Amino acid sequence: MTDLRGRVVLVTGASSGLGRAVAAGVAARGATVLAVSRAGGEGERSVDELRRSTGNERHDFLPADLSAQTEVRALAARVRARHERLDGLVNNAGGFFPRRRESVDGFEMTFALDHLAGMLLTLLLLEPLAAAGGRVVTTASLSARWGRLHRDVDLHRGYNGFFAYAQAKLANLLFTVELGRRLPRSTVAVHAFDPGVVRTAIGSGHSFLELCIRVAQAGFGVEPEVGARTALVLLGEALPAGANGGLWRDGARMPLPRVARDPRLAARLWDVSVERLALTDEELAPLRRLSAAAAGAGS
Numbered sequence: 093m094t095d096l097r098g099r100v101v102l103v104t105g106a107s108s109g110l111g112r113a114v115a116a117g118v119a120a121r122g123a124t125v126l127a128v129s130r131a132g133g134e135g136e137r138s139v140d141e142l143r144r145s146t147g148n149e150r151h152d153f154l155p156a157d158l159s160a161q162t163e164v165r166a167l168a169a170r171v172r173a174r175h176e177r178l179d180g181l182v183n184n185a186g187g188f189f190p191r192r193r194e195s196v197d198g199f200e201m202t203f204a205l206d207h208l209a210g211m212l213l214t215l216l217l218l219e220p221l222a223a224a225g226g227r228v229v230t231t232a233s234l235s236a237r238w239g240r241l242h243r244d245v246d247l248h249r250g251y252n253g254f255f256a257y258a259q260a261k262l263a264n265l266l267f268t269v270e271l272g273r274r275l276p277r278s279t280v281a282v283h284a285f286d287p288g289v290v291r292t293a294i295g296s297g298h299s300f301l302e303l304c305i306r307v308a309q310a311g312f313g314v315e316p317e318v319g320a321r322t323a324l325v326l327l328g329e330a331l332p333a334g335a336n337g338g339l340w341r342d343g344a345r346m347p348l349p350r351v352a353r354d355p356r357l358a359a360r361l362w363d364v365s366v367e368r369l370a371l372t373d374e375e376l377a378p379l380r381r382l383s384a385a386a387a388g389a390g391s
Contacts (some may be wrong), residue, residue, distance in 0.1 A: 094328030097122030105185030183210030272337020287319030
């Protein structure tokens, strides 16, 4: 078991399922966990359990609705005010929505929660991550291989929950690859991992698609603790040089789906996302500084 004592790791979607298992695994290895989930759920209780089981009173619950960009920005500001260094960020929060919903910002909910929230939080926390030589780990899915970046990413017409989910999971991979390209050999490692089919509450409704998910979970799904193992490897183990922007499963790097290797698609997603996030020059400045430093070091 990798020793993570002295490290601070933020995990989103940490109140249940895979996120809770990642948070527990990180805490068991000695790290301090910043657990993010919606207010009024199991988040506070899960953090209390971590404090009791580890004796570490510094574990912290940070309530936030990550589908709302104002709350993501407030969360990032709170983390930066409290922690000059952040060793790990696990972008795990997400959802599957069989019927079309919109976020408070007016965007399709799957894209807003599963992709935009993680991208925004990552960019806003680059400075404390860089200060610690930190790692960004995003929960992906091989359903991305069936994804496409729709011309109308908000899917106003012909909405299908699986298409929305596959698009968001493809976005996770494209963002990981593109951020890894923009931060070559930098102090921030950027990776995505596929946990496999995990037995969680996702797909707990009554639609046909949700029923299919439940059948798959029952047939060949794994427990969250098993699905979390690769995330723990990425957070704590020594990684191969030049491995930024990779996809991992079962503790090892695996080939990206062909659609996730398209640089033009990654560039289009970046532009679409920056527009929807209304990122300011000040918010993009840390990325520019780190990219410039990496370019200078490689010249």
